[in-house]
Amino acid sequence: MTFALALEQLLNGVQLGFMLFLMAAGLTLVFGVMGLINLAHGSLYMVGAFACAAVAAATGSFWLGLAASLAFAAGAGALMEITVIRRLYNRDHLEQVLATYALILIFSEGTRWLFGSFPLYLDIPPLLQGAVSLPGGAQYPLYRLAIIITGALVAGGLYLLISRTRLGMRIRAGESDREMIAALGVDIRTLYTLVFALGAALAGLAGAMVGAIQSVQVGMGEPVLIFAFVVIIIGGIGSIKGAFVGALTVGVVDTMGRFLLPQILTLFVSPADAKPMGAAIASMLIYLVMAFILAVKPRGLFPAQA
């Protein structure tokens, strides 16, 4: 194990963390403001990736694809909110789970209908191809670095939006008291649609950016969705700050676990056993971390007031 390799893995973990943050931010906002658990958030991630891949393939421009991913995901989110989600706010979580589970079936099968079962591929734009040198002599892909920077910028922008703007003030008010903010004359329905579309756009952005590293296919949103759930549980549901800390924790713990555990285990068992055992434990690691955190703090690291 060299320092350069470890640094590269650490950066991969941070990159995964920022991706997860983009997903988790939307989930946690929707839960915090509307009290809704949305399983179909992963479908919006998939919509973003497919929109980006399709538009990039048609126009030849990744950047147009990226813009399309934001627009399509936000549009799909708004449509989802107006047609279905809106009717679920006053229902219990069980019904929300079932309805959004049904939405996943519809979105996944609908996408397969439109695009077929074969994965699409999305090329990294020429501007971001290549690698940068890291201290210690390693090379790190420029594109992944760009994802980290984008994630950090979005996180900063989201912080400013929520703490400094009128919309953010309303979102925070919606989190602490839904009835009161409606009574004060704020158009709560439009606010809900906006928050949902904002979360959807962030998920779509994440999907489009990851689409260039992995393949774009039906079902790609599901593993990420479950990771994002772990993130918001660790962070405390409803808390953006919690989502940020949780996302980076999960990203780094998962990546470093997969990298380090097989090597650590070679100290105790034979190398032939260490690899599968390390991989098995590493894939469970974030869930163990989550169980531990919940055992200590049942409402997550940064519990929301409501």
Place this chain on the structure above:
Amino acid sequence: MNREVSINAAMALALLAVPIIALQIGQTFTITLATRIAILALAATGLNLALGLGGLVSFGHAAFFGIGGYAAGILSAHALSGEPMMFGFEGSQSMPVIWLVAAVLAGLIGLGIGVVSLRTSGVYFIMITLAFAQMIFYFAISWPAYGGEDGLSIAVRNGFPGLNTMRPMEFFLVAYGLLMLTLGLFSLIRSSRFGAALQAVRQNDVRVASIGIKPFPIRLTAFVLSAMITALAGALYADLNRFVSPSMFSWHMSGELIVLIILGGTGRLFGPLAGAALYVILEFVLGGMTERWQFFLGLILLAVVLFARGGVMGLLAGKARHG
């Protein structure tokens, strides 16, 4: 006899009558469908105990379903290969032994998951149970000893004393008998003191605590029992397909179990059976009409949640007597 009881009896008889008729006219596939309905109904009845009576929305019951499946797969693999497993146990191909192992194992793991998960409530509970199931799912995928991602075949369906389970009808009767016994148990539990406490905990746990009953042990007991029943169904499901794979642990499976309960009617005795029957029939009919059946299944589920609250039992038998 009130309306719900007669509808329940009619459903129980119909589930028995259909395979018998199918056997007479040589429609073996229908027997397999009925067996699938009985097994899924059994799994959902397990979940119904926690979810319907106790209000514990577990989104991770696939964990127990899969544990049951792997218990069947692993025990019979060892019995066939003659290779002893842990503690020198030789494996088994006898269903009662497998069921016992499946239920005990799922009970213990359910106890562990329950102790941690029941510290939380609401959405946290939904997600933490999901996360535990995912943990086991990934473990099953990456642990190569029993097939890993590829799963494990069961060469010969496990046996039940006195029956030839390779015959579809006799295997159906095993599944049907177990389902009916479990429904009887569910009904007993529901009307017992424990059942009353469990339902009271669902309705208002603060009140229950204030009259001196601790909600936590009641919830935990319900969760563990529920896990054990779902594991039995998992063992049967493995025998039905003669194959187990990590997909039994997948979160789609957990979602499907919840779907069955809500389709049928949450907390109703025969809700899981009504839900499983409707689900399997829909899957079969839609699957025969279009390759895109999941799309339409999604639309139907959505319509049920939005417009037909109370599920099949709600439509047929009216509202449940207890809220």
